Amino acid sequence: MAATSETLTAERILEATEEVLRRHGPAKATVVDVARALGVSHGSVYRHFRTKAALREAVTKRWLDRTSETLSAIVAEDRAPAARLRDWLLALFTAKRRKAGDDPELFATYMVLTAENGAAVGEHVADLTGQLTRIVEAGTADGTFAAADPAATAAAVFHATGRFHDPCYAQDWEAPGVEAEFDAVVALVLRGLRP
Known part of the structure; x- marks a missing residue:
């Protein structure tokens, strides 16, 4: 039609x-x-x-926003901050793995588009680190985490876990033992956040 x-x-x-x-x-x-x-x-x-560029940027933003929307639900939950942080990181890893594994051709296409659309990627990363900041702030408020600067701590957590969400590591996401490596990194991050 x-x-x-x-x-x-x-x-x-x-x-x-x-x-x-x-x-x-x-x-x-x-x-x-x-x-x-x-x-x-x-x-x-x-x-x-x-313009064609505006269309490509919009479709890239839409693709990135799907992940952000899923994660924002975890941020809003009324649960222990440490559990939310772990679940958020796992959901991010799972979403990225699914995008790369379920449709590798489209994933490769979006890697080209995200390289073209730095503004959309920057907004996406800012949204994700903003979500992490809210979890760290909640943990700091209830004494679960020790973070003098929740935003800087959130950015550090994001970068420390990059191997499990940065698309440049996509080829590693199905490697044997990657789940155990993810669990070890998250456990280390959570220990490091304790007061």
């Missing part, structure tokens, strides 16, 4: 863009391909996204 300009939404365009990227890859995917997939003119797509 062809879309009309009245029913064309940014979300539908982003869904179609993701499918076009999956099919053609980032080097060959065009706005015309996206419009064709939607059954509209490329001008209709440009009414929602002024």
Whole structure:
């Protein structure tokens, strides 16, 4: 069924863009391909996204935001901060592994797009470290953690666990023993946060 300009939404365009990227890859995917997939003119797509770069940035942000939304639910839970921190780190590792393992072609495509869209990646990292900061603040408030500067501590935790969420390590995420390595690093981080 062809879309009309009245029913064309940014979300539908982003869904179609993701499918076009999956099919053609980032080097060959065009706005015309996206419009064709939607059954509209490329001008209709440009009414929602002024440039191809803006469309690519929006689809990258949407992809990154899926992870942030999952993690924000853990931050909001009313549980012990140490348990939330461990579960948050595990959920981040699991989400990244799933993205890399379930659809390696699309993951590779997004690695190209994230390299192009430093602003979207920077916002994503800021959101993630902000979430970690809220967990560290809660732990500091209840005496579970000793952190003079929760934001700096959260950034340190994020960087210390990078092997389990930074896409440059994706090739290691299915290696034998990686879960045990993850558990050891998280246990070390939690011990280091104790007063």
